[in-house]
Amino acid sequence: MVKADTPGYDELTRVYTRLYRYAHISAIIGWDRNAMMPPKGNEARAAAEAELSALIHRTRTDPRLAAWISAAEQEPLDDLARANLREIRRDWRAANALPESLVEAKTLAGARCEHAWRSQRPANDWKGFLENFRPVVKLAREEAKLLADDSGLAPYDALMDRFEPGVRAADIDRIFGRIKTWLPQLIAAARDAQARETAVVPQGPFPVAAQRALNREVMTLLGFDFGAGRLDESAHPFSGGVPEDLRLTTRYSEDDFARSLLGTIHETGHASYEQNLPRDWLDQPVGNARSFGIHESQSLSFEMQLARSRPFVGLLAPLLRKHFGDQEAFEPDNLHRLWTRVKPGFIRVDADEVTYPAHVILRYEIERPLVEGLIEAEDIPALWDEKMQALLGLDTRGNYRDGCLQDVHWTEGAFGYFPSYTLGAMYAAQWFAALRRQLPDLDAGIAAGKLEPVFGWMREHIWSQASLWETPELVRRASGEALNPQYFREHLERRYLRR
Amino acid sequence: MVKADTPGYDELTRVYTRLYRYAHISAIIGWDRNAMMPPKGNEARAAAEAELSALIHRTRTDPRLAAWISAAEQEPLDDLARANLREIRRDWRAANALPESLVEAKTLAGARCEHAWRSQRPANDWKGFLENFRPVVKLAREEAKLLADDSGLAPYDALMDRFEPGVRAADIDRIFGRIKTWLPQLIAAARDAQARETAVVPQGPFPVAAQRALNREVMTLLGFDFGAGRLDESAHPFSGGVPEDLRLTTRYSEDDFARSLLGTIHETGHASYEQNLPRDWLDQPVGNARSFGIHESQSLSFEMQLARSRPFVGLLAPLLRKHFGDQEAFEPDNLHRLWTRVKPGFIRVDADEVTYPAHVILRYEIERPLVEGLIEAEDIPALWDEKMQALLGLDTRGNYRDGCLQDVHWTEGAFGYFPSYTLGAMYAAQWFAALRRQLPDLDAGIAAGKLEPVFGWMREHIWSQASLWETPELVRRASGEALNPQYFREHLERRYLRR
Numbered sequence: 001m002v003k004a005d006t007p008g009y010d011e012l013t014r015v016y017t018r019l020y021r022y023a024h025i026s027a028i029i030g031w032d033r034n035a036m037m038p039p040k041g042n043e044a045r046a047a048a049e050a051e052l053s054a055l056i057h058r059t060r061t062d063p064r065l066a067a068w069i070s071a072a073e074q075e076p077l078d079d080l081a082r083a084n085l086r087e088i089r090r091d092w093r094a095a096n097a098l099p100e101s102l103v104e105a106k107t108l109a110g111a112r113c114e115h116a117w118r119s120q121r122p123a124n125d126w127k128g129f130l131e132n133f134r135p136v137v138k139l140a141r142e143e144a145k146l147l148a149d150d151s152g153l154a155p156y157d158a159l160m161d162r163f164e165p166g167v168r169a170a171d172i173d174r175i176f177g178r179i180k181t182w183l184p185q186l187i188a189a190a191r192d193a194q195a196r197e198t199a200v201v202p203q204g205p206f207p208v209a210a211q212r213a214l215n216r217e218v219m220t221l222l223g224f225d226f227g228a229g230r231l232d233e234s235a236h237p238f239s240g241g242v243p244e245d246l247r248l249t250t251r252y253s254e255d256d257f258a259r260s261l262l263g264t265i266h267e268t269g270h271a272s273y274e275q276n277l278p279r280d281w282l283d284q285p286v287g288n289a290r291s292f293g294i295h296e297s298q299s300l301s302f303e304m305q306l307a308r309s310r311p312f313v314g315l316l317a318p319l320l321r322k323h324f325g326d327q328e329a330f331e332p333d334n335l336h337r338l339w340t341r342v343k344p345g346f347i348r349v350d351a352d353e354v355t356y357p358a359h360v361i362l363r364y365e366i367e368r369p370l371v372e373g374l375i376e377a378e379d380i381p382a383l384w385d386e387k388m389q390a391l392l393g394l395d396t397r398g399n400y401r402d403g404c405l406q407d408v409h410w411t412e413g414a415f416g417y418f419p420s421y422t423l424g425a426m427y428a429a430q431w432f433a434a435l436r437r438q439l440p441d442l443d444a445g446i447a448a449g450k451l452e453p454v455f456g457w458m459r460e461h462i463w464s465q466a467s468l469w470e471t472p473e474l475v476r477r478a479s480g481e482a483l484n485p486q487y488f489r490e491h492l493e494r495r496y497l498r499r
Numbered sequence: 500m501v502k503a504d505t506p507g508y509d510e511l512t513r514v515y516t517r518l519y520r521y522a523h524i525s526a527i528i529g530w531d532r533n534a535m536m537p538p539k540g541n542e543a544r545a546a547a548e549a550e551l552s553a554l555i556h557r558t559r560t561d562p563r564l565a566a567w568i569s570a571a572e573q574e575p576l577d578d579l580a581r582a583n584l585r586e587i588r589r590d591w592r593a594a595n596a597l598p599e600s601l602v603e604a605k606t607l608a609g610a611r612c613e614h615a616w617r618s619q620r621p622a623n624d625w626k627g628f629l630e631n632f633r634p635v636v637k638l639a640r641e642e643a644k645l646l647a648d649d650s651g652l653a654p655y656d657a658l659m660d661r662f663e664p665g666v667r668a669a670d671i672d673r674i675f676g677r678i679k680t681w682l683p684q685l686i687a688a689a690r691d692a693q694a695r696e697t698a699v700v701p702q703g704p705f706p707v708a709a710q711r712a713l714n715r716e717v718m719t720l721l722g723f724d725f726g727a728g729r730l731d732e733s734a735h736p737f738s739g740g741v742p743e744d745l746r747l748t749t750r751y752s753e754d755d756f757a758r759s760l761l762g763t764i765h766e767t768g769h770a771s772y773e774q775n776l777p778r779d780w781l782d783q784p785v786g787n788a789r790s791f792g793i794h795e796s797q798s799l800s801f802e803m804q805l806a807r808s809r810p811f812v813g814l815l816a817p818l819l820r821k822h823f824g825d826q827e828a829f830e831p832d833n834l835h836r837l838w839t840r841v842k843p844g845f846i847r848v849d850a851d852e853v854t855y856p857a858h859v860i861l862r863y864e865i866e867r868p869l870v871e872g873l874i875e876a877e878d879i880p881a882l883w884d885e886k887m888q889a890l891l892g893l894d895t896r897g898n899y900r901d902g903c904l905q906d907v908h909w910t911e912g913a914f915g916y917f918p919s920y921t922l923g924a925m926y927a928a929q930w931f932a933a934l935r936r937q938l939p940d941l942d943a944g945i946a947a948g949k950l951e952p953v954f955g956w957m958r959e960h961i962w963s964q965a966s967l968w969e970t971p972e973l974v975r976r977a978s979g980e981a982l983n984p985q986y987f988r989e990h991l992e993r994r995y996l997r998r
Contacts (some may be wrong), residue, residue, distance in 0.1 A: 024547035025528055032527055038536075040727035043743030044523060044781075051520035055554070228539035245540030282543075 007064070008071035009081060012088055013284060015059065015068075020283040022056050024242045031240040031247040037230045042059035057103075080286065083468050087285035088481070094162060098151040102142060110412040117411045121138055127398040132293045137370060137377050144371050144415070156368045159416030163292040164423060166470040169368060172419050174405040175313050175426070175485050176361045182489060183357060184391065190342040190354055199337040202320075202329040205254040214257065214323040215250065215264045220303060220314070222268045225275055226250075233375035237263050239270040243282055246271045258339065258461045262303055269302030270295055270457070275465035285467045290474055292417065294462065296424025297431060304353050304425065305432045305491070306454065308339045313449035340495060344392035346402035353425060353491055356393035360422040363407075367415045380404045427475065431457070433478040500912040506545060506563070506781040507570035508580060511587055512783060514558065519782040521555050521766075530739040530746040534731045556602075559594035562644075579785065586784035596649040600640060608634045609911040616910045625899040629876055635912045636869060636876050636994065641913070643870050655867045659916030663922060665969040667788050668867060671918050674925070674984050675860045681988060683890065689841040689853055689995035698836040701743060701828040702735075704753040713756065713822040714749065714763045717815065721767045721801060722954050724774055726991035736762050742781055745818075746769045752814045756823065757838065761802055769794055769803030773953070775962035778805075787966045790975055791916065795923025796930060797961065803852050803924065804931045804990070805953065807838045839994060843891035845901035852924060853991055857890035859921040866914045879903045928987040930956070933978040 029052070033045055069092060072085050103238035113132035120129045140159075157168050195378050215231060229246030241247030248267045250260045281287030289295050306312050314332040321330055329335070342352050345371050348359040366383050369375045375383070383405045388394045396403040409417055435457045443455060461478035468474075475483050528551070532544055568591060571584050575791035612631035618629045643654035650657050656667045708802055714730060728745030740746030747766045749759045772788050780786030788794050805811050813831040820829055828834070841851050847858035865882050868874045874882065883903045887893045895902040934956045935941050944952055967973075974982050 018550060020545040021550035024543060025524060025551060027533055029524055029527060032531060036729065038726050038744060040724070041741075044741060045527075045742035048520040048523035051517060052524060106762035196693055225539070226705075227537050229537055230535065242540075244541060245537060 002172075006071050007068050008139040009068075009075050009077060009085065009369065011082070012072055013063070014069050015065065016063070016088060016091075017283045019056065019059055022052065022059070026052055026056065027240055027242050028030075028245070028247070031249075033320060034236070034238065034240070035247070035249050036479060037235045045302065057095065057100075060092065061183040062210060065092055080281075080468070084281075084284050084286035084479070085275065087288070087467050088269035090165065091285050093150060094454075097147050098143060099146075102146070103141065106136075106139045106143065106413055106478060113413075114411045116406060117405070117408070120304040121401055121405045124401040124405070125342060126381060126405065128401075130403060131213075133377050133411070136411070140413050140415050141373060143413075145201075156371050159371060160419065161419050162413065163417050165291055166472050167419075167423065171483075172364060175483070176364060176419075176422075178485055179357055179422075179489075180361060180391075180413075183320060186356055186402070186489070186492055186496070187342060187344065187392070189359075190492075193497060194337075194384075197337050199334050200329040200331075201338070202257070202324075202327055206254045206257040206324055208254060210323045211252050211257050211260055214319060215261060217269050217319055217323075218265060219248075220308075221315070221449075223272055224268050228275060229271060231264065239267040239274075241274075243274045243277050243287075246274055254272070262307060262339070264298045265307045266303040269299035270304070272458070273298040273463055276459055277466050278464055281466055286468060290462075290465070290467050291471050293423035294474065296420055298462065300353075300424050300428040301431055301458065305428050306446070308336070308353075309443070309446065309495075311334045311443045313339065314447055315449055339412070342496060344394055346394060346396060346399070347390075347406055348365060348463075354496060355392060356425065357422045360418050362391060363418040366404075366416065367410065371415050374492055423483070426483060426485050426488040430475070430479045430484060431462070432491070433487040434461075447499075505570050506575060507569050508567075508574050508584065511567050511571055511584070514561070514564065515590075515784060516782045518555065518558055525551055525555065526739055526741050526824060527744070527746070533735070533737065533739070534733045534746070534748050544887045547980050556594065556599075559591065564591055565595075579780075579967070581753065581781075583783050583785035586966050587786070589664065590784050592649060596646050597642060598645075601638065603646070605635075605638045605912055607641065608638055612912075613666060613907060616904070616907070620904045622901055623898070623900045623904070625880060625904065628904060632876050632910070635910070635917075639870060639912050639914050642873060642912075655870050655915060658870060661916075661975075662919050663918050664790055664970050666792070666918075666922065670982070671863060672984070675856075675863060675921075677984055678856055678921075678988075679860060679890075683852075684845065685988070685991055685995070686841060686853055686857075686891070688761040689991075692996060693836075693841060694919070695911065696836050698833050698840075699826075699828040699830075700837070701756070701823075701826055703755065705756040706752045706821055707753060710756050710759055713818060714760060715952035716818055716822075717760065717764060718767050720746075720814070720948075721764065721805075722771055723767050723949070727774060728770060730763065733852045736766065738766040738773075741775075742773045742776050745773055749893070756819075760904070761806060761838070764806045765798045765802040765814075768798035770963055771801070771957070772797040775958055776965050777963055780965055785966050789961075789964070789968075790970050791919040791964050792926060793961065793970060793973065795919055796926035797957070799852075800921050800930055800957065801951075804927050806951075807835070807852075808942070808945065808994075810833045810942045811837065813946050814948055841995060843893055845887075845893060845895060845898070846905055853995060854891060855924065856921045859917050861886040861890060862917040865903075866909065866917065870914050922982070925982060925984050925987040928990040929974070929978045929983060930961070932986040933960075933991070 006302075026049070029045075033042075034051070037045060052236045057394060069085070071090055077085060109132070112135050113129075115128060116132050120126075141155070144155035144159050147153070147161075148155040151158050151161065154163060154169065156404050160167065160169065160172075172331070212231075216226070219231060220226065224246075228244060229241065229248065231248045231250065233251060234249035235251065237248075237250045239246065239248050248264065248271055250264045250267070252260050275293060277289065279288055307316070309334065317332045317335060321327075321336075324330075329338075340352070342354045344355050344358075345351060348356070348363075351359055362384065365387060366375070366380055368379070369378070381400065381404055385395070385397050388396050409415075432442075435454065438457070439445070439453055442453065445451075462474070465474055465477070469477060472482060475481075510639065512940070525548070528544075528548060532541075532548070536544060568584070568588055571587075575925075576584060608631070612628075612635050615631050616628060639658075643658050646652070646657035646660075647654040650660065652660060654670065659666065659668065659671075678908075693821050709728075715725070718730060719725065723745075728740065728741060728747065730747045730749065731748060733748035734750065736747075736749045738747050747763065747770055749763045749766070772794060776786055776788065806815070809831065812835045816829050816831045816834060819834075820826075828837075839851070841853045843854050843857075844850060847855070847862075850858055861883065864886060865874070867880060869876070869879070880899065880903055884894070884896050887895050887902070908914075931941075934953065937956070938952055939945070941952065944950075961973070964973055964976070968976060971981060974980075
């Protein structure tokens, strides 16, 4: 046992409360940069944000923390404190595993690559991109190796563990391998079923003020608390801020309201998770949302499971008429057909939920060997073409712009993130399957505007649990079993094959 | 001479650059709280802001600074560095003169008094207010004594020096004493001259969107750079942000556009000062705006000297017609009559420029003996009544709400600030007198929309000088002489007696 006067758990919680407050400031300042800041504010802001990041880094790498963590591990702690200590250790490890020189080199190489990519992508300039991308890959491999040495995981697992704690490449191989056995046929069958359908496209213009009012009304319907958050506009929509003060952004085009509406619903899913995290834990790591995949399960529960379902579309139709006037296209069956169209395309972020996993599998199958050193950056286009052909039947040869240059993730050196998107889709399907077992009348309820059972289930099983459990345990407790991609398959088959 | 390896001036500039960046974050976060934050964000935000304030305080009170300042004072520095060191010492002294326990007690007492005041003022509850106000006064006296001991100034001078460096109560006595010899007669004569005037009041509603567009157009006309700033809305309008990213706010009422327009012009004066401070000095104390009084001289130059002048009103009239449609009331002579109406009233913030000094003199003549212990808090209402009667001929007996309970300044323990308002008005009149000596055609130029000479003069004499000189020296260099209230008198006589 440690002596009572050795700093331990209590001291750690004080440091992490301070870090929580710094993170609050950082989140609001970051939102401001994206949603509010005029262009000439950029230089001074960058210096101010770098100063804040340095402060946060110094706090997380305070050399005394290691001893305090060890001391805390000898203390008699309750389950909540023990879970918090596990998350503190995870955060401490993430902050301390990499030497500062590598972090700086990574930031610099990523920023340089990303900056040039902004013009190289529209110019379809793969050769030019490669110049800046090679150092990014080299540093990502070093990072993976150091994280692997530190954690005892394989290099790609170590990268992925930052986004999806406890999920391993072996799990992903098994799950994605299974998806690949049925996905191409499912896409073909869905397209076949839809080939006979017609749908009327809503006619704009849809004034921005009306779209804004519609989005706010739908967010309120979905439980968003405007007393503790905002909806604004930015070039790249995101969900920012802090749990006590959520900052969502969207982007409006007067030709098309659906993109902003469905995007806002997606972000509202993320926001609901944050707004409903347990208040009392918020200032400690155990109060954080669990992972990127679980977070995505919330946005996709709201967007895919809920909002694009026929019962929910029936709730939306009168709101569209209210804000935009009546149109034939607002007939619920028609809207539902429009919003569940399956069409293989080049661009991941524009993909429907059926073809989306193909985009993720492709990226996983490239980034993993890339990080492991089994392939090189110059091998990417050929692999990309081959896999797009196999999975979606599309030819991207020579079209880097809409191919391997389309995402910002690799550009910035973020490897191990992509699987979270499809994990999120599968978790969401698994949540709704559990919810339907408990409430066989769920769809009738949704059609009647009764959404509280959905929120109640999420609150009980996901939101209130924060980071109390590691991901696999959270999944088991919430749904009664480990992640099972069969639910996602059944969801897609029910929605797309039995219409 | 100090050894080369002793930290001195260079080390100090690094600390102050860091403080500048923290202040950037603090300013944007504060703007966000007032202009953007939803109500439920308040508690977490208060904790985050307190953490940041504590960090800034720790940095400014780092025990090593005293030695570094002493070492720097032995270094061979150029004039700019020497002025910067003077300002660093001023900031260091302000941060270190008071023990932390007193700062905390003051903050607590001020917050408690201010919080209760929000409901006590509408309830006209002087007795209740007094309970919380007595400790505020007690702590302000302690503060004044400690600042006086530290600086060698008299107690009230020491308080005022934080707002108007180098200006002393003896100066204020002399100046306010002189103003009192002519102000009551000038008010009476102005009212007399205006008694025969009639004016048509513009008829609303003035839609908020049109007011917003008008304000933006007028700000642009006044040189505000929207690439480096914004105009938003808040309950209590203010000018916030940082020189590289100014954040102005206003408040709209559809009945009356003039209040928001003239308020926005006032804030644009503050903003122009900040936007035109020398870029290269910004991260050091010498790059700060000089003082509260000089700052107010900019807002009043824009609002009183410029915007309410007949030539400028002639520029505004077509913009009003453009944004609100035509009205008889928009005839320039009519608008000018409306915007230069003299009417003694209870409320300082609603006062015209002729009666405004009376409100300030009254407060100065109460707060100074209060701080010096010559009167007590309970004596305020009687003194207030007596002085309102003498200066403005108004009876405020029993009306605390519109009398001594109207301002937030004393409530929060800010004594020594009020003189800055009238110093600002006098500086502004002195600047325009100097400008007219240089450019006898100034008014014709303004009437023709040529505002650059005004901005050019301010840029050369005020904006570019930042904190290079102490206030009296800045005034002498800018206008050729020390502060001379005669220019303010002449301005008022020209505008109000010779119409």
